[in-house]
Amino acid sequence: MRRREFIALIGGAAVLRSQAASAQNPGGVRRLGVLLSLAESDPEGKAQFSGFTQGLAELGWIDGRNLQMEIRLGRGDIDRIRTFAKELVVLQPDVILSHGTPVTAALHRETRTIPIVFVTVSDPVGDGFVAGLPHPGGNITGFLTSESTITAKMFELLTEIAPGLKRVAMLFNPDTAPGGGAYYFRDFEPAVRSTNVEPIAARAQSDAEIEAIVTSLGGEPGGGLIIMPDYFMLNHIRSITSLAARNNVPAIYPWRSVVADDGALFSYGPDLRDIVRRGAPYVDRILRGEKPADLPVQVPVKFEMAVNAKTAKALGLTVPPSIRLRADEVIE
Numbered sequence: 001m002r003r004r005e006f007i008a009l010i011g012g013a014a015v016l017r018s019q020a021a022s023a024q025n026p027g028g029v030r031r032l033g034v035l036l037s038l039a040e041s042d043p044e045g046k047a048q049f050s051g052f053t054q055g056l057a058e059l060g061w062i063d064g065r066n067l068q069m070e071i072r073l074g075r076g077d078i079d080r081i082r083t084f085a086k087e088l089v090v091l092q093p094d095v096i097l098s099h100g101t102p103v104t105a106a107l108h109r110e111t112r113t114i115p116i117v118f119v120t121v122s123d124p125v126g127d128g129f130v131a132g133l134p135h136p137g138g139n140i141t142g143f144l145t146s147e148s149t150i151t152a153k154m155f156e157l158l159t160e161i162a163p164g165l166k167r168v169a170m171l172f173n174p175d176t177a178p179g180g181g182a183y184y185f186r187d188f189e190p191a192v193r194s195t196n197v198e199p200i201a202a203r204a205q206s207d208a209e210i211e212a213i214v215t216s217l218g219g220e221p222g223g224g225l226i227i228m229p230d231y232f233m234l235n236h237i238r239s240i241t242s243l244a245a246r247n248n249v250p251a252i253y254p255w256r257s258v259v260a261d262d263g264a265l266f267s268y269g270p271d272l273r274d275i276v277r278r279g280a281p282y283v284d285r286i287l288r289g290e291k292p293a294d295l296p297v298q299v300p301v302k303f304e305m306a307v308n309a310k311t312a313k314a315l316g317l318t319v320p321p322s323i324r325l326r327a328d329e330v331i332e
Contacts, residue, residue, distance in 0.1 A: 030061075030287050031068045033093035033114075035084055035107065037100035037231040039075040044257040048276040052097070052119075055280030061287070074103055076235035078175055082106045089114060095286045097279055098142070100231045102176045104129055108140065115286045118142030119279040120272060122178035122229060124297055133297040141282065141292040143275050144299050145229055146254070150269065151184040152191035154226050154252050157268050157305075159195070161312065161323055162250035166222030168192055169200035169213060171240070173232035184228050205232075207239050214240070218247025225251035229269065237262055250315055259306040260331055265315065266307050266323075270300035304328045 038045030053063070061067045070091055072084035085106035088096060098104040098118040107116055108129055122145045124130045131137035133144075151170065159165055170188050172181045185201055192199035202225075204210045217223030225244060227233050233240065234255060241262045244251045253259070254269035282295055306329040312319050324330055 029066055029068050031070065031091070031093040032061075032283065032287075033088040033091060033096035034069055034071040035074060035081070035088055035096065035098055035103045036072070037074045037076055037081070037103050037120075037234075039235055040073055042235075043261070044255065044272070048273050051273050051277035052280050055277045056283065059280060059284040061284065074099075074231075076102075076176065076231045078102060078106075082109075085110050095283055097283060098140075099276070101127060101178050102231065104140070104142075112139055114139060115292045116140045116142070117279050117282045117286065117292070119276045120145040120229075122146060123148070123183040126179050126183060130297055133299075135293070136295065136297055137293050139292050141295040141297055143278055143282075144297060145272075145275065146270050146300060148183050148187045150254070151188040151226060151228065154254070154268050155188060155191050157266065157323070158224055158226065158250065158252045159197075160320055161266055161307070162224055162315075162317055164222060165197050165224040165250075167198035167200060167217070168224040168226060169202035169217055170226045170228055171202045171204060171210065171213060171233060172228035172230050173205050174203050175205060176232040177228055177230040181228065188226070207236060210236060210240060211243055214243040214247050214249055218249045223249050225249050227251060227253045229254040237264075245311065245314065248315055250317060256304045256306045256329065259308050259329065263308060263311050265311045265317075266305075268305045269303065271302035271304050274302045275300055307331070 063069045070088060070093060074081035074084060081102050089110040095115040096107060098107050098116050099120060101121050104118045104121050105127060116139055119142055121142060125132060129140045155168060170185055174180045189199045202213045204213055217225060237258050241264045250265055252266045253264050256267045258264040259267045305327045307319050307323055307327050308331040309319050310331060
């Protein structure tokens with residue numbers, strides 16, 4: 001599936017123009033660059049971006065009318081993301097929507113002048129994108145995915161549905177995870193140790209390394225898995241959920257969609273569709289003359305929990321009433 005097909009599938013609000021057409025900027029038409037971490041085949045990513053384009057339309061910005069969008073899909077591949085970051089900066093758009101930490105890092109390396117609105121970035125201060133959350137200070141602002149304490153909460157929830165854990169691995173790719181993985185692990189590690197469970201920093205940069213980690217966890221009873229918010233892991237989610245099921249490893253994920261779509265056991269995390277949609281008003285404000293330096297970085301306001309009772313049963317687990325009552329979605 002190509003980028004043109006991707007745009008068609010989100011409802012036609014954004015039309016991907018050819019390179020030749022995009023080299024022109026007709027009078028009165030503003031140009032928006034978009035660099036997404038997702039792949040063309042990602043249904044959740046399509047839903048997120050559809051919400052963003054709908055938000056722009058509600059604010060009066062219609063692609064092909066008064067807005068020209070240049071859209072690139074990174075597929076979670078660092079080299080691809082860096083290539084597209086260079087390409088978009090050369091086009092000199094009025095503003096760029098940046099999706100995820102690796103994308104924002106690539107764009108930050110390429111420009112300190114073009115306004116950038118990021119969505120689903122975890123640690124913009126630690127990664128050097130902004131000077132501070134209330135006052136970003138440069139050409140970048142946007143919307144956090146989650147604060148670092150979320151992984152401690154995920155561990156707490158995992159122990160509710162899978163009591164008796166002896167060791168829990170946090171799975172991440174150091175090339176794409178916030179702070180190389182340190183951002184989330186710094187709260188996860190003490191939370192796990194305080195319960196006499198062994199915390200494991202599980203670094204994986206390929207399917208083979210993911211398989212080795214999950215297989216090792218399933219080698220003896222008491223292993224659990226937490227998937228760090230990381231676009232590499234999201235793009236390898238089917239492999240992870242399959243391996244967790246095959247090796248009888250209870251796992252918790254930061255993305256609600258994987259519970260229904262991929263049979264994942266459990267999820268807890270921010271509402272990513274809401275975060276991406278909230279990027280539209282910031283793009284609008286910049287197009288109307290405001291500066292990123294003056295727009296505070298925003299934190300998530302909506303969180304979601306989902307659990308798959310079928311997967312729990314297959315793992316020999318029972319979903320406790322405490323989880324059922326709090327979950328936004330229970331799949332029976």
